[in-house]
Amino acid sequence: MLLKFISVFASFLFVQFLGVAQPSYFYPEAGKLDKAIPSPAEFLGYNIGSHHTRHDKIVEYFKELDRLSDRVTTKIIGETYEHRSQVVAIFTSTANHGRLEEIRKTHLAGQSTGNTASIPLIIHLGYNVHGNEPFSSEAAMLTAYYLTASQSEETERWLNEMVILMDPVINPDGRDRHSHWANMHKASPPVADPLDREHTEIWPGGRFNHYWFDLNRDWFLGTFPETRNRVKFFHHWRPYVQTDHHEMGTNASFYFDPGEDASNNPVLPDFLYKTIYPTYARYFAAATDKIGSMYFTKEAYDKLYPGYGSSYINFYGGAGFLFEQASSRGHIQETNTIPLSFAFTIRNQFVASLTTIRASLTEKNNLLKLRREFYRVAREQAAKSPIKGYVFGDANDETRTRAFLDMLLMHEIEVYENENTMLADGKKMEAGKTYYVPCEQDNYIMVRSVFEKQITYQDSSFYDASTWSLVHAYNLPYAELKTALSKNKKIHSLPKRMLPAVEKSNYAYVFEATDYNTHRAIYHLQKGGAIVQTAFRPFSTVLGGKQKNFGYGSIVLPVNLQRINPDSLYNLVKEVNDACYIPVYSLSSGYNAAGIDLGSGYVRTLKKPEIALIIGTGVAAPEAGEIWHLLDERLHMPITKIDILNLGRASLDRYNTIIMVSGNYGLIDKAATDKLKSWVQNGNTLVTIKSGAEWAIRNGFTREKLVPADSTKTNTARKDFDQAVHIEGAKAMGGSIFRVDLDTTHPIGFGFTDRRVSVYRNGLTFLAPGSNPYSTVAQYGNDPLIGGYIHASTIKRLRNSAAIVVGAEGNGRVILFSDNPNFRGTWYGTNKLFLNALFFGGITNVPSVASEQNN
Ligand SMILES: [Zn+2]
Structure with a gap:
């Protein structure tokens, strides 16, 4: 009943924004608040919960607190792709501010001994990593205000005995994308119907950053500047506690740790799971009980993966806390009980923030013990x-x-x-x-x-x-x-790179295709007007008296077959040498010591890729974003992102390569499907990934096939209802690493020097080996698992299935990937397979098979 009362009250507040003293809702026991410090509502001109605050306003508010109070320092640690500042704030007493650097240094020096009892405790509160989980930055402003304005004895003590770091908006670009959506559709009176446009964001939604990546997986990977800046700030301080505030489904309640017991990470100290999480849970439960909110713990979430905002710190001897709040996704939304208001969701997270601070100071000794335990356990594991x-x-x-x-x-x-x-x-x-x-x-x-x-x-x-x-x-x-090496030359930063200058050639330049930057180099040359060729067979030549081998896919630039003059070509080649750090060799003769000569028919001219990526409703935004990011940031190459709804009216002739990642392509109608098919038949390349590949197969783009589902029917054994979650959950392909055998003589395998390649699988697309003996570029073996979990029924289908198949269709081809080669911007290994498909796909044909083998 209490919950109901509170929620009704919250909803009531929502429609009565102005004229209600907000502190009484958010801070019923705040005590005296310094009048010289503006509350967020006073600063913004609207009550918290009545509007989604723009990111720039949040930054301004923090700067204003910094300007007005000696308790606060703000810092800009970087900016996002869309030029939004990454602001962080440090809250502590004036006296501590005066010796902040000394505190930090003493804290870091006492790390492995946990010997920091005499200095203030350092903790970190982090908010809004998922842009469309917006309440948490509003809660950050309330927390910041409280820490700055409250004159209660308790707050004074916190500031004297702690240094509280705060990152109010982890994903500024995503936050603004969602906030604009919610604000632009906000109605008066508010509409709580879940189907109202306010509550149904369009693709890709605000969850992701600029390139549609999930930043809450990036702490471990560091693909993005947002993360890099943040991780640097983390290591600068190495806090004891880190919070991470999220939202979940509208009909859920509120979640805080501990997570699922069975998912505790065995490399971390028991003390974290047995003492820290249960101890904090009692504080969170008491605080949440007090405001009448419902909650759950010990279910649904785990912290196994080191790259969440709530887990990264665990791998450095701290305690990460996850909070998940049911989302109003918009200003107020109906649920299966009573409507959920934005203000209500904010208050839960605000209470969680203050409770974390309170618990951390009280449990300081346990946090110091955790850190000591962490280093003890780490040393023990290393010794064993x-x-x-x-x-x-x-x-x-x-x-x-x-x-x-x-x-x-x-x-x-x-x-x-x-x-x-x-x-x-x-x-x-x-x-x-x-x-x-x-x-x-x-x-x-x-x-x-x-x-x-x-x-x-x-x-x-x-x-x-x-x-x-x-x-x-x-x-x-x-x-x-098995034996340690001596530790002599420690690497402190990336070593400088220097390549010898390329000599000018009157005949040809060549370079190998093994470096990750190969495609960036090819594109740079093509963009500059160069004709670029690739060797379908290896060759060796003598350079400076030594034999130099060039493998499959090596790049050849004949000087006299160019439309640009030799000086322009030389300039481009020097740029490749200097910007891509690929050694380019000058040859004065096409006669090679071994293998093919440079004028061989096995040296073929590459087409400049003109690429479109189908995006929009139904398409897996992260997979599409990974490609956009890869080509933008690592290749400096443009890619057209065609909305799925525009495919029907698009003139496809200006592209020679189209990419379809995982997704539900039901929005592509028959006319557009047929148009795309004839585009393939006319000599173009369709590159498909996971369910994108399944779509192409099911819609008759290619004769290639999927592995049939297991037809051996077994009896449906009876099981207890409650077991379904575990038994069925175990069949999901959460994400594991496998080995495939790669044909390194195939254009899609060019530049690889080892046939064994690691791939990441988190889906259930199983490709049958190619219909032609030469078209299975990569294949799973009998025992392909390298690491991670896979269910027995899944491995059965995976064994000996194909990982990459090229289907020849008319004059064109469909390239099928069973797995995502660009996963989270981190799969540098398989990126190369994908880039080969884009750059070499256009000249990849499937050899015809003599009739006796073909029956
Ligand atoms: Zn989230």
């Missing part, structure tokens, strides 16, 4: 581990190796140069081109998370991925060492 360190690096691809190294440095993992060329795990690890990560280091727990491929869990249903071994995402050669 038969692996003493890892060596990694791909001598053929410095760009990809550096990207991985950069990610390790972001996590403050200790890395050293490998000074001796060695053979480890059967792999040659070259001195100077590979790196060493010792297990004996403070951040061993993070080292494990980055390198280890499989950890056994008690449970088999996951909120997200079941493995995240990043060394596989980068598809990097690496070796586990």
Whole structure:
């Protein structure tokens, strides 16, 4: 009853915005509030909960608090793609502000000993990582106001004994996208009908950042500047506590930790799960009971993955807290009980914020103990581990190796140069081109998370991925060492890159296709007007008295077959050398020492890709965004994003490559489907991923097939109703890592030096091996699992299925990927397969098969 009363009251407030003293709703026991400090409502001119506050207004409010009060300092830690500032604030007493740097240094020095009892406790509150979960930034403003204006004894004590860091808007671009939507559709009187446009955002919605990525997975991956700046700020302070505030379905209640017991991460100290979470839960429960809100714990959410805002800190000896609030998604929305107002959702999160602060100070000793425990457990694990360190690096691809190294440095993992060329795990690890990560280091727990491929869990249903071994995402050669190496040359920042200048050639330039930047280089040359060719067979030539091998897919630029003059070509080549860091070689003869010559028919001219990506309602925004981001940021190459509803009227002839990622393409009508089919038949390339590939197969774009569903019917064994969630949940393909065998002589496999490639699978698209013996570019084997969880029924279908198939259709082709090669912007390894499909797809034909093999 109490809940009902409160909610009705909240809804009542919603329609009675002005004239009601807001503090009495949000701060019933606030005590004296400093009149010189404007409340958010006074500053903004509307009551909190009556409007979605624009990001720039939030930044202004924090700056105003900073200007008016010695308790607050704000800082801009960076900006987003859409030029929104990333503001953070530091709340502590005036006296502490005067010695902030000293506090920080003492705190960091006492890390591994947890010996920081005598200085203020550092905690961090973080809000609004998902842009369309907007209440939390409003709650951040209320919390900021309270910390600045409250003159209560308790607040004074908090400020004297703590340093409270706050990140009010983790995803500014997404927040504004959603806030504009909610504000522009807000009605007066408000409309609570869930079908009203206010509550049904259009694609892609505000959850994501500019490139449609989920920033709440990015803490571990660091793909985005927003995350990079934030992780830097995190390590600058290494707080003891970090909060992460979210929204969930409108009919849910409120969630706080602990999460599901069975999903506790075994690499972290028991003390976190057995003491910290249950202890805090009692504070959250008491505070939430008091305002009459319903809630749940111990269900639905886990923190296994190290890249959530509520989990990253756990891997550095702190405690991350997740809050999930039922969403009003808009200003007020009907639920299956009573309407849920924006103000009500804000208040729950505001209460959670103050409760976190209160609990943290009271439980300070437990937090210090947690940190000591963390380092003790880490040292124990490192000592017990038969692996003493890892060596990694791909001598053929410095760009990809550096990207991985950069990610390790972001996590403050200790890395050293490998000074001796060695053979480890059967792999040659070259001195100077590979790196060493010792297990004996403070951040061993993070080292494990980055390198280890499989950890056994008690449970088999996951909120997200079941493995995240990043060394596989980068598809990097690496070796586990049983003996530690000496730690001599520590890497503090990415080493400078320098390539010798390219000599001018009157005949041809060549470079290998092994570097991650190969496609960026090809596009740069093509954009500059160069004719670019690729070698379908390897060759070797003698350079400076030494034989140099060029593998499948190596790039050839004949000087005298160009439409541009030799000087312009030379300038382009120098730019490739300098910007893409790909060594380009000048040849004076086309006669090669071994393999094909440069004038061979196996050297073919590439078409400049003119690419469109189908986006819009039904399309998986993150997968589409991954491609947009890849081409924009890493290739500096334009891509047209065609809305699915415009496909019918689009002139497709200006594109030679169209991409369809996972999605429900039901909005493409028959006429548009037919148009797309004849476009393929006319010689173009359709690149499809996961359910995009299934759509192409089901709609007759290709003769290629899916693996049929298991037809062997078994008896439906009777099970208890309540078991359904676990049993059926375990069948989902949450995200695991597999090995496929890649045909490195195929254009889609060009530039790979090893047939074994790691792929990420989080879907249930199973491609049958190609109808032609030469068209299965990559295939799963009999025992393909590298790391993570897969259900027995799924592995059965996966075994020996195809990972990439090229279907020849008319003069064109359909390229089918069973898995997403661009997952979360981090799968540098398989990115290359996808980019090969874009760049080499246009000249990829499926060889015809002589009749005796064809029956
Ligand atoms: Zn969320």
